[in-house]
Amino acid sequence: EDQVTQSPEALRLQEGESSSLNCSYTVSGLRGLFWYRQDPGKGPEFLFTLYSAGEEKEKERLKATLTKKESFLHITAPKPEDSATYLCAVLETSGSRLTFGEGTQLTVNP
Amino acid sequence: SAVISQKPSRDICQRGTSLTIQCQVDSQVTMMFWYRQQPGQSLTLIATANQGSEATYESGFVIDKFPISRPNLTFSTLTVSNMSPEDSSIYLCSVVMATQAFFGQGTRLTVV
Numbered sequence: 406e407d408q409v410t411q412s413p414e415a416l417r418l419q420e421g422e423s424s425s426l427n428c429s430y431t432v433s434g435l436r437g438l439f440w441y442r443q444d445p446g447k448g449p450e451f452l453f454t455l456y457s458a459g460e461e462k463e464k465e466r467l468k469a470t471l472t473k474k475e476s477f478l479h480i481t482a483p484k485p486e487d488s489a490t491y492l493c494a495v496l497e498t499s500g501s502r503l504t505f506g507e508g509t510q511l512t513v514n515p
Numbered sequence: 516s517a518v519i520s521q522k523p524s525r526d527i528c529q530r531g532t533s534l535t536i537q538c539q540v541d542s543q544v545t546m547m548f549w550y551r552q553q554p555g556q557s558l559t560l561i562a563t564a565n566q567g568s569e570a571t572y573e574s575g576f577v578i579d580k581f582p583i584s585r586p587n588l589t590f591s592t593l594t595v596s597n598m599s600p601e602d603s604s605i606y607l608c609s610v611v612m613a614t615q616a617f618f619g620q621g622t623r624l625t626v627v
Binding site (some may be wrong): 436437439441446447448451454456487492494496501502503505506507508 | 618619
């Protein structure tokens with residue numbers, strides 16, 4: 406059974422204080438690993454898809470990396486508007502359903 | 516990419532009643548997915564809706580409680596039946612296109 410574990414559950418940073426969020430996964434075959442941002446009361450907003458170990462993608466202050474067992478979402482010099490819950494999900498090669506982690510609630514204080 | 520229109524965006528319902536949530540996609544997709552997100556928790560898959568066949572439900576979810584329709588390749592509905600306060604959640608529809616997954620805005624349901 407696919408498993409996705411995110412850590413930490415919650416993270417509080419000062420504006421400009423860089424950090425990383427972790428997503429560990431167990432799947433029989435990875436078709437894609439997704440990162441989403443979710444603001445309260447809204448649906449997940451797509452950030453990145455990573456397909457293979459060693460792959461990296463960047464968007465503004467966010468950078469996602471992937472290994473065979475985990476993915477990191479690096480946040481460089483965060484701003485208060487980066488405060489949200491960040492969700493990781495995996496898509497297995499044999500299926501079309503996503504398995505989500507529990508999310509990391511990020512708060513960036515000014 | 517896909518644009519998904521989901522409605523209603525929110526509703527407050529009396530216990531014992533039912534609510535139907537609609538999801539319209541701007542592209543034809545084979546499968547649509549319905550998720551539930553309870554307060555403070557991540558997304559849990561309710562069922563997968565295929566056009567022309569019965570939906571496939573995940574463990575813990577049954578058709579009598581969450582009937583789903585999928586009349587064509589761009590539209591689906593999820594009904595939350597005989598609601599109780601425990602059904603208060605955000606309900607989301609999703610599609611996977613190639614290897615990207617897109618979500619509707621969500622329906623925030625409060626059962627009183």
